[in-house]
Structure formats: C-alpha cells, structure tokens
Amino acid sequence: MTDPAALSFADYARYRVNRDLGGLAAWFGAKWRGSLLFKLAAAALALFVVVWVAAWIWLASDLPDAESLLEYETPLPTVVRGLDGEIVHSYARERRVQLQYPDFPERLKQAYISAEDKTFYSHAGVDLTGTLNAVVDYASKMGSGERAVGGSTITQQVAKNLLLGDEYSVTRKLKEMILATRIEDVMSKQEILELYLNEIPLGRRSFGVQAAARAYFDKDVSDLELHEMAFLAILPKAPERYGRKGQEQAALGRRNFVLRQMEANGFITEAERAAASAKPLGLVTQRRERSVDAGYFLEEVRRQLIAEFGESAEDGPNSVYAGGLWVRTSLDPEMQDAAREALREGLMRYHGNRGWGGAIATIDVSEGNWARQLQSSPLGIRYKDWRLGVVTVREGSSARIGFSDGSEAPLTGLPNSLKAGDVIVGRPSGNGYAVATVPEAQGALVVQDAQYGRVLAMQGGFDFRLSDFNRATQANRQPGSTIKPFVYATGLDNGMTPSTQVDNTRYCYYQGANLGEKCIRGGRAGQFPMRYGLEQSQNIMTVQIGSTVGFDNVVDTIERLDISEDAQPYPSTALGAGETTVSKMVAAYAALANHGRLNEPTVIDYVQDRHGKVIWRADERPCRGCNMAEWDGQPMPRFGLKGEQALDPRTAFQVMHMLEGVVQRGTATNLRDLGLPLFGKTGTTSGPKDVWFIGGTQQLIAGAYVGFDTPRNMGGYAYGGTIAAPIVKSLIQKTKPRWSDLPPVAPEGVRMVRIDRRTGKRVFEGWPTDDPLSGIIWEAFKPDTEPERFTRQDAIAARREEILELIRTGRLGAVPSQQENAFGQPSDFVEEQGGIY
Numbered sequence: 001m002t003d004p005a006a007l008s009f010a011d012y013a014r015y016r017v018n019r020d021l022g023g024l025a026a027w028f029g030a031k032w033r034g035s036l037l038f039k040l041a042a043a044a045l046a047l048f049v050v051v052w053v054a055a056w057i058w059l060a061s062d063l064p065d066a067e068s069l070l071e072y073e074t075p076l077p078t079v080v081r082g083l084d085g086e087i088v089h090s091y092a093r094e095r096r097v098q099l100q101y102p103d104f105p106e107r108l109k110q111a112y113i114s115a116e117d118k119t120f121y122s123h124a125g126v127d128l129t130g131t132l133n134a135v136v137d138y139a140s141k142m143g144s145g146e147r148a149v150g151g152s153t154i155t156q157q158v159a160k161n162l163l164l165g166d167e168y169s170v171t172r173k174l175k176e177m178i179l180a181t182r183i184e185d186v187m188s189k190q191e192i193l194e195l196y197l198n199e200i201p202l203g204r205r206s207f208g209v210q211a212a213a214r215a216y217f218d219k220d221v222s223d224l225e226l227h228e229m230a231f232l233a234i235l236p237k238a239p240e241r242y243g244r245k246g247q248e249q250a251a252l253g254r255r256n257f258v259l260r261q262m263e264a265n266g267f268i269t270e271a272e273r274a275a276a277s278a279k280p281l282g283l284v285t286q287r288r289e290r291s292v293d294a295g296y297f298l299e300e301v302r303r304q305l306i307a308e309f310g311e312s313a314e315d316g317p318n319s320v321y322a323g324g325l326w327v328r329t330s331l332d333p334e335m336q337d338a339a340r341e342a343l344r345e346g347l348m349r350y351h352g353n354r355g356w357g358g359a360i361a362t363i364d365v366s367e368g369n370w371a372r373q374l375q376s377s378p379l380g381i382r383y384k385d386w387r388l389g390v391v392t393v394r395e396g397s398s399a400r401i402g403f404s405d406g407s408e409a410p411l412t413g414l415p416n417s418l419k420a421g422d423v424i425v426g427r428p429s430g431n432g433y434a435v436a437t438v439p440e441a442q443g444a445l446v447v448q449d450a451q452y453g454r455v456l457a458m459q460g461g462f463d464f465r466l467s468d469f470n471r472a473t474q475a476n477r478q479p480g481s482t483i484k485p486f487v488y489a490t491g492l493d494n495g496m497t498p499s500t501q502v503d504n505t506r507y508c509y510y511q512g513a514n515l516g517e518k519c520i521r522g523g524r525a526g527q528f529p530m531r532y533g534l535e536q537s538q539n540i541m542t543v544q545i546g547s548t549v550g551f552d553n554v555v556d557t558i559e560r561l562d563i564s565e566d567a568q569p570y571p572s573t574a575l576g577a578g579e580t581t582v583s584k585m586v587a588a589y590a591a592l593a594n595h596g597r598l599n600e601p602t603v604i605d606y607v608q609d610r611h612g613k614v615i616w617r618a619d620e621r622p623c624r625g626c627n628m629a630e631w632d633g634q635p636m637p638r639f640g641l642k643g644e645q646a647l648d649p650r651t652a653f654q655v656m657h658m659l660e661g662v663v664q665r666g667t668a669t670n671l672r673d674l675g676l677p678l679f680g681k682t683g684t685t686s687g688p689k690d691v692w693f694i695g696g697t698q699q700l701i702a703g704a705y706v707g708f709d710t711p712r713n714m715g716g717y718a719y720g721g722t723i724a725a726p727i728v729k730s731l732i733q734k735t736k737p738r739w740s741d742l743p744p745v746a747p748e749g750v751r752m753v754r755i756d757r758r759t760g761k762r763v764f765e766g767w768p769t770d771d772p773l774s775g776i777i778w779e780a781f782k783p784d785t786e787p788e789r790f791t792r793q794d795a796i797a798a799r800r801e802e803i804l805e806l807i808r809t810g811r812l813g814a815v816p817s818q819q820e821n822a823f824g825q826p827s828d829f830v831e832e833q834g835g836i837y
Helices: 009-034 036-061 066-071 106-116 128-141 154-164 170-186 189-199 209-217 226-237 248-264 270-277 295-309 333-351 370-376 480-493 530-535 539-549 551-560 582-593 649-665 669-674 720-734 792-812
Strands: 078-081 087-091 326-329 387-395 398-402 408-412 422-429 432-436 442-449 455-459 501-503 506-510 517-521 527-529 604-608 614-617 679-684 690-696 700-707 751-756 776-781
Touching: 078 295, 087 295, 106 154, 106 189, 106 226, 106 248, 154 170, 154 189, 189 209, 209 226, 226 248, 226 270, 248 270, 295 326, 295 455, 295 604, 333 442, 333 455, 333 700, 333 720, 370 387, 370 398, 408 422, 442 582, 442 720, 480 530, 480 539, 480 551, 480 582, 480 649, 480 679, 480 690, 480 720, 501 539, 506 539, 527 530, 530 539, 530 649, 539 551, 582 649, 582 679, 582 690, 582 700, 649 669, 649 679, 649 690, 649 776, 669 720, 679 720, 690 720, 700 720
Parallel strands: 078 326, 408 432
Antiparallel strands: 078 087, 326 604, 387 398, 387 422, 398 408, 422 432, 442 455, 442 700, 501 527, 506 517, 604 614, 679 690, 690 700, 751 776
C-alpha cells in the first residue's frame, strides 16, 4: 500500500482519482450486474444527456453572434433641415428616434421594468420563475389556438426583436434563452436597456419609446407625465391593441396595473399612484404637422438622396430609410410658403369662373368601406379650409360627402356629372360643404440664389397631395420668348452691341427651287437698336440676329447654358420652339445675373451620416489654408469662384441690363411699381399653350410657368405678361425684404455710356432720369464698342423714317395686330417657317 503522506501533491491527486474512480466503477459494475431497474435508469439517464447535448449543439450552432449587438445601429429615418437649420421633414416608413441611456427619464425605465421584468437587474438573462410560469401557460393553452405569454425578460426580448424574429415556437424560445445569456455576457444592463427602449415595437408604426411618445401623446419622453409613462409600458404586450378606439377600459386597467407594480417595487408612492390612476388616457388622435408644406421640393431632395445612397438598409449603411442621415437643404420656408401661395393665386386667377373640372379620382362606395379607402389613399389637400372627400350619396339635387375620419356632411353646388364614388374637394358652406373647383391648369414656380445655384423654393403644381408630378423639373415645355436673351447674348459675343441697328421690317428665307424665297413682315418696320428688339420681344429682329451670327452659334449658347441638349440650328429655335424646364431656365437667367457663371441648381447643401460626419456636399470648392493650425499672417483664405464660366461676364451683364428695360417699358411693366432693380423676360408659346416669366435681381431669380399638363390652347388673352409675371410679382410682394434694392454690380471691362434710347447713339447733353420712358439712358458697352455721337440730323432722319413708314402702312392698309404667340411672334410664324424645328 502506498503511503499518501510520502507522495507529492500531484502524485497524491492522481492516487485519489484512481482510487475513487476505481471504487465508483466497482460500485456501478455491481449494481449493473445485480439490478435490471438500475440498468434501465442508467440507460435513460445516458440517453437524456446525449439528447440534451445534441439539442444544445443544434440550437446553439447557428445562433447569431451576441457581440454583433455591440456594433448594432438602429435603422433610423433621414432628417431634413432647411436653410436656417430647423427640421422641416423626415423620410420614414417607421417612426424611430434613437436616444442615449441618460435621455430616458428614470421613471419611464422603472415603468418598463415593473411591467416587463422586475428582476432585470438581478438575473443573468433568464428569469427561472417567469420561465416556469410561461411553461405552465403554454401547457394550458395547447390546442386552443391562443398564444402563451410571459416568461421573456427584457434581455430575451432584445434577442427576439433584433436577432431571432417573432416566430412562435418552443425552439425559438430556447434559442432566445441561450442568446439572452450570451448578451448578458457581452453587454451591460444599461446598454441592454437602452437598446430595448430604442427598438421595442409599440404600435402606430412606432419603434422605441420616443417615437411612441410622439405617436400617442405628441410629446417628447422628457415631457411625459407618470400616467403616460405607465401607458407606454403596457404596449409591448399588445402594441396594436391598447391604442385603438374601443379599447379604452382595457388600456386603463392594464395601465393602472403597471402603476400598482411600480408602487410595489418602491418606485412611486401610494399618493403618486392614486393621482396617476385617476387621470384619463389622454391619447392624441392626430399629431401636429411637423413638416413644412414643400412637397415638391422635399420629393426632389428624396429622389436625389435615393440616387446617391439607396433607399433601404439593403442598399448600404447610409440609405434614406434606415441610415439616419441628416440633410441640410437650401429650402427657405418663408420663401417656399410665398411661392406656393403665389402660384396658387395665379392658377385660381386664371381659372376664374370656369366650371368644375371633374373628379380627382373615383372609389367604390358600394361596400361601405370608403373611409378606409380614403385613409389609404395618398390624395389630400392643404388649401384654406378645403377638405378632400368622397361623394357617398347622389340622389337628384342632393348629395353627401364623406371624409377619411368616417364623418359625413351635406354637399351642395352639385355639377351635373357628379356621382357617388367621385373623390372631390369640398369647401365649408352653411352646415355642410360645397363642391370646390381645383384649377385644371397647372404650373411651377422656382426661386434660386443667383450666385450659388441654391434653390430656395420650388412649387411644382397646385398641391403635391393631388399630383406629385413636378412641373418645375419634370415638365419639358417650349420656353417661348424667354429664350430670346440668349440669342441676343450670342449676337453680343459676335461683335454686336446693345446699340447695333437691326432690321425689323421683314425676314426672308429660301424655301427651295420650286417655292423660291419667302418674306415675313415684322411688327414696327425699320431699323432699331438691339435693346428695342429685346424690350418689345420683336421676333423678326431676334431671327435677324440669329441669322447674322449663325444659328449654330445660337445653339451653342443654349447648350452651354444647359437650357437644352437637342436644340436645332433653325429660326424657330431662336424663338423658343425647343423644350426645357422651369428649373433650367431659372438657372440660365441666374448665370446672366452671376456675370456669366452657370451653377447647377441644387436643393441639398450637404449630407451627414448618423454620427455627424459629412459624407456628401454640393459645394466642392477647395479652401486652401482654411484648416491651418495657426494663422500665418497672410490674408484670410477664401473659396474660389463657384460654377462654370458659360458666358463672357460683360455679355451677361449687357443682356441683364437690357432686360431691365423689359420691366421698365417692355412686356413686363406690371412689375415696375415694385421699385426694385428687376430684370426679366416674358414668354408665350404658340396657341398659346404655355406662358412664362423668368427674372429677378442680381441676387435672386424667380421663374414661373403656367399651362395644361396635356398642352392645349389657353385662350387668346393668355400672355406671359398677364398670367406668369403677376405670379412672380405676388411672390416678391410677399417677401419684399428679401429682395435687394441695390443696383447690379458690373464686371470688369464694362463701360456705362449715355445713349439715346430710340436711336442707340451716344449723347453728351442731358442725363438719364427716373422716368422709364426717358429718351436718354445708361447703356453697357465693352471697351471700344461705344456708338457714335447722336446729332440733330440723326433725330430728324429718324423722325422722317418713322413718318414715311406710317404713310406706307396707310397706303397698304392697316396691318392687323399680331399677338405674341408661343414664341412672342406672329401666331403663324412657325407654320410659315415650313414647320421647321
């Protein structure tokens, strides 16, 4: 026998193991040989162990990694800010707001712990007592179709919501328990609770308590009262039930249970519990609108963001609907409101007393679910006190209108074609509603910063909720006479000056060997300075200039300014026969104000990821020296010029200066009384089908267009100066302090010279006055291009030519007044061109 006292520790340990195991083996062998019952029990135990180990391996082998939660980022909506940094909108399919642990009120956390997991701070992921209760509940409900509840700790719910999903099965429950213990090993209790409170689904498309606080009470979590916190804590059990109409008593009972649990856990006093239990639920049925009414602008932002970053989480970490982006836009809410109202006023003014244009849409009201159909429809309107509804009943001269909240009211002012199922707009009238008419003609209005290309406002129709087609960026229409300034710019770039004499008598063109030459008469015959042709929108003079400098050069100017990519070198192009958008025309006019530098219109300034890092910016100009650690004593670093030099700066200023005359004495004189240094141009296309005005100051440019979505004649009285220009005027009146009254700054190399406005010749006697019809004005010239001096003989000759022209006109018979057509020219001009485009 070995003496244990003489052995080392290692040898002694080996000795004891061999002795004890040998004794255990001998005992097991004796029992095995002598007892059948022992054999059966031992075999059953071995089988149970094998099955348990196999099940554990099977359940745990494909579980997600709990450590992934350490890097988990909540899917968050994109938040949009306006020009002033204030939040104006968010792009979200679910309501989500991420908070940090300290942001959650202590009593809100206590409410959830009392309702969901009172042993949260003491268990290791699984509460055995709760699990046993859940097993009993599951057994009692087997075969009944009811779902067992309870047993899940907060940690288990995190595992279910973020890693496993909501499959109802025993295996999912077992996996949930395994994962919960692993989560507890890698995350602190605070981290787990923060994740839970940010991710728990709580109904009304809300995930997390902050989003739910907004959805149910229109409050932030920091502003919630005790009874409201207790209500939110009941929602995990039935997120789509307790907030519904008709479930008030069930919700109150469950809420008060949570309050009692909070009292039992020592979180609140009896008096606090009693006071909170006595309060009503206080749920809101409709949240306050927190989005600026700028649907067309915000949809353009969304479209660009999706193109850059993708739409959903599958498209990348910075997607629009999951990436939690912070987007700074150029949206100016004040300017946007003014633009929206100005365009609506203009459309209503044009619509006048025209009748009802028909239903916006139709739905089936026979099954009685019209309210739900309206709720699910994207249609709506936010104009005055008008409401979108559906005709629920039409019987002879009586009818009723129903709204999305299920209410109904009498309907009057019934058009003959109105029928049940028509989705219409109603305006309050007496004790009911009357049928309101939404203008059938549509339009667009854009306001852009001329120096940087930032779009401050964009309204692409009467109401985005009625039609999301953005006529500011998506409607390609003929620009009419608004294209003419760029024909004149081409002339100035090719040796002409504002005083160059251009023939307005006739334009002749060759039609081929069989037809020979054809000539078209102008308006007022004779030779006139270029300025006159632009101010009075003279078509013959415009085509003469294009012919003189070459229509290929005109097309080159149009393409350099990104007005059109497929302009053709024909006379009709010089009169606006191509197609473009309001946004592009505004950008081109902004280039005139910006000394010829063209900026691409932008609606987004920059984009930050959820952590605040700028991941995209519109202005990519470098600023050398801006990040120096210390000042080196040199002048302050500055950004370089923005945009592309598309026109000679002097040419751009000359055109802008001539366009001031359009406002002072041309086709846009209704803007003159604004008292601002405005320039601009009207346009009216053939038919007329479209009317335009583009213009502004050297700082801000606005452009308006009105027409039918399916082009048709707007009426012989429709002109850019009478329909579109008043829209821009209304915009400016609503935002007058934003428009500078300082005269425009000329670029280097421009000489201001006194000239006679009628002849274009230089004068040395007399000075320009404030009278817009003054004979003497300042004119902009490039060096060494100033005109000759005006003499008495010039005045006599000009007057004699004018008299002779009047005599000739009298002998030939009065020429009918030729209204400006789509291109600001005789209505048959394009047809007489042989249909050339």
